[in-house]
Amino acid sequence: MPHPSSFAEFGLPAPLLRALADAGITTPFPIQAATLPDALAGRDVLGRAQTGSGKTLAFGLALLSALDGGRPRPLRPRALVLVPTRELALQVTEALTPLAKSLGLWCRAVVGGMPFHRQVDGLRRGVDLLIATPGRLSDHVRQGTCVLSDVRHTAIDEADQMADMGFLPQVRAILDLTDRTGQRMLFSATLDGDVDALVRRYLTDPVTHSVAPATASVSTMDHHVLLVSREDKPAVVAEVAARDGRTIMFVRTQRQVDRLAKTLRALGVRAGALHGGKTQGARNRVLGEFRDGGIPVLVATDVAARGIHVDGVSLVVHVDPPADSKDYLHRAGRTARAGESGTVVTMVTHDQQRTVLRLTERAGVRPTRTKVRPGHVELVRITGARPPTGEPVIEREPPAQTRRALRPRPGRDSRFAANRGRARAPRRPARAQSRVA
Template identity: 55%
Template sequence: MAVRRPHTTPSSTSTTFTDLGVPAALTEALAAGGITTPFPIQTATLPDTLAGRDVLGRGRTGSGKTYAFALPVLTRLAASTSPRRPGRPRALILAPTRELATQIEATIAPLARALSLRTLTVFGGVSPNPQVSGLRAGVDILVACPGRLADHLKTGHARLDAVEITVLDEADHMADLGFLPVVRQLLDQTPRSGQRLLFSATLDAGVEVLVRRFLTDPVTHSVDSSLSPVAAMSHHVLHVSHDDRLPVLVDLAAAPGRTLVFTRTKRGAKTLTRRLVAAGVQAVELHGNLAQSARDRNLLAFSEGSAKTLVATDIAARGIHVDGITLVIHADPPVEHKAYLHRSGRTARAGAHGTVVTLMTDDQVGDVRELARKAGIAPTTTRLRPGHPLLTRLAPGQRSFVTPPVDHPAVTDTSRHDRSRRNAKPLSSTMPHAGSVSPHGTSSPQSGSGRGGRTAAAAPARSSGAAAFSARTHVGARRGSR
């Protein structure tokens, strides 16, 4: 059983990383990146993790878990005398998605370089050859997704017998995605004497199995329940007709700042992205049907600001961390409250304010009401049409629109559908009602706006893309994956 040790989290002004025991080399590297004040999850866990204890840490998404486990990993390896050996990492960090693994490594890499430590990411969807070369050259910290790492173990390119410290990040998401059997196989190959840290937003039954089997006399620290409200996050439900869904989305997404829009299916994300682009919104898509290079390119465009709107499936609910997401829109309301909370957690991160909007049609009223109850929120519900003044309050600022190139897929796709609108049939996998959803519900450095192109005071009442999209909305969809 995990030991639940009472603790008092000092105020942010009274505790420093040095006070918590972080070595000077790391505090200086953190300060160089503008990070000087620990978050509560870091303040709570670092004394135990730095002392070598197994720790179970719970904190909602955006609470700062990445540094909470990165700092003890780096500290331990810097103090260790074990040499770096080919194919035998000294620390292992398991993450459920490629995007999360990439961002964990990006967070750790600058600190690792300051300590002359080498990092490597391993995940599927890309050629294994560069990963094999990196493993052969020797690596201190391996950040990996379970499936691809298991492949490298089978082929003999990696061994886990030299791992001194193991981290499971987003353990509950690992369980949701069905990774637990592989995770158990991997952990069984790490030394029992090694230190193990498990971080999760929720502590479900699957996570408890991992805790009992692999953690030794762990200390549990819970900072913010997964259901506790975020004071800086406001929740709104917009009750709209099917025909008004896209015009309302266009209005909100065309405002300054970064907007993250969630759909249920991969096809829905692709279709909605094309409709937004055709309406003049700078949008990119993120879902499992994209090649890894396209996923990386689109996420980079969103994070750097060349695309202000990202349309994604639940692959982005916990796998991305982009500063300055001011608005999250549930174009397809999820059924499970955990999915709602994780999606919504992409905004209001690190103390910033954020707004969460759920679009709801008449047939979704009961589902959305139950979703809000289970999520522990009391959203403001408003029935509205395009042009309603609330849209400007939810997403303030001048609306901006750009004209996509004539050869852009959004333009050709919209033109094709405009020519056949009289015979258009509902597209089942574009924007299904909540009753057919089956969703599967960490941290950039502790921290956009303006859009290029022509501007307008408000979103167009109806673009050709909006019309085509509105003619193809709802009907129950087949179950799809991210």
């Protein structure tokens, strides 16, 4: 039976179809066309698809359609989306909020690194669809600020990454608190090991849809190994970073991220650094600038990059080769998203060749190997490399509200600790504000 070729064929609520059309979304991606009929029918769904394949709308449209017409109770969301990282949670929320509003539904995110009390206020006002990371949601459950017994529709996204990051015990505890008779959907690039155990325990007679292999052998993705000497590598990396187009560069440690981003900015490349050692506000700001084009190069660690779901990334560079084939596939998945084309490049020195060859074989990839030097014609052909301008990029100061947020809070700094017990002087009465018509 052929899959629907337009969202209108799914029988979605009319306001939802209008919101999709207003966003220029009319034709479903394969994962959406495959899973939506069963998801809309209330079946448990198991979707195997790589990142960037359009999974957010695959579960999002089904959840919103199921919620249409109901009302939430305070502190009791009606549907839940679990994701492994803060960045992904915020991106899913951003994608689904306009669609939720078209139906008069409230969609909110609950993630770590953001003010807890604001999240409590939002939960008290009522949430139809809650997007959450397991850690912060567990905190709310423990404190009684979120009750999950009204959740009848649950989606788990990037389940394999959830397993890799050690979140499955929390995921299981959360699922145990939701309505056992409700609908559950799970999406993952791989469906083995711990993920398979999760499926067998929590999904009832699921319909399985697999639209992509669990490798990076996507037809729109080119893989290259660039053989480079240790002496030439810094210059080669700088020339690749200076290319036109959106680029993500991976290194292994947080310190290396900061060092490389600083070096690139000194050479005239607008580069941002992303790693787990930064505040959530700083991470959001860097990702926002990368998405908006303010910075074309993002330097990141594997862990931080798990939440990078940005379209239009045309080049992924393994400045440091990944630790294993899973990390290779995850990094590679930042490009060639949603049918776009992309290139994946691994910088390899002589002593790394054998390790990288085994790693790419396990990932199901046969990269083209090319020996390069700075200015090499093949380096330019493969990556679009060019010499950096050499004019240092001056870092912009964060906005005033961000600077205030980074200041020490009372009770968290020794200067304030001594004043905790002192009585505060009464405040002066506030001046009456003039009303503006």
